Amino acid sequence: MKLIMTHEVTGLGAPGDIVEVRDGYGRNYLLPRGLAVKWTRGGQKQVDQIRRARQARDIRDLDEAKEVAERLGGMKVQLSQRAGKGGRLFGSVTASKVAEAVKASGGPAVDKRRVEIRNAIKSVGEHKVEVRLHPEVSATISLEVTGA
Incomplete structure (x- = not known):
């Protein structure tokens, strides 16, 4: 099952990442909890938006995280x-x-x-x-x- 991550999951991916997981894990854990959404061609636009927002936020947050x-x-x-x-x-x-x-x-x-x-x-x-x-x-x- 191909999914787009909306939240960070340890060992799997960060928001905006496209991941391939087993059907049961995606259907029973990731999707119901809102940690990911199903991948579609239209969803690729969402991925681009999430990545742009994450990159801008990460640059700002890196210095704060170190402090x-x-x-x-x-x-x-x-x-x-x-x-x-x-x-x-x-x-x-x-x-x-x-x-x-x-x-x-x-x-x-x-x-x-x-x-x-x-x-x-x-x-x-x-x-x-x-x-x-x-x-x-x-x-x-x-x-x-x-x-x-």
């Missing part, structure tokens, strides 16, 4: 979660909770969709979380999860 990455790189973010005996959390830390904790720690506002938690955080302690600020810029946050 935000510097601020985030030196931050220690603390997050309090309910935990049981032995430091095991009830549930896990989500991207939205990380974004809220960054803002509460005095950091810049981070979009929860940009927060990447590679391995589920299910225990108390120090963890590393990556934030994709720009396709070329990402920052690593030191997250300290404490039991409450």
Whole structure:
């Protein structure tokens, strides 16, 4: 299935990219969530518009993303979660909770969709979380999860 990406999806593409995916992935995940639209010849005009807008935005955002990455790189973010005996959390830390904790720690506002938690955080302690600020810029946050 040939699709035009409308939002960035890690490992797949950025807005304006034309990608080829399996039918089920496109039909059941990308299309219903509005992350992509079906490719058509008329859609090629949309691709050109999206790419022009993205290029103008990326040039502006690259400098800002580097500044935000510097601020985030030196931050220690603390997050309090309910935990049981032995430091095991009830549930896990989500991207939205990380974004809220960054803002509460005095950091810049981070979009929860940009927060990447590679391995589920299910225990108390120090963890590393990556934030994709720009396709070329990402920052690593030191997250300290404490039991409450």
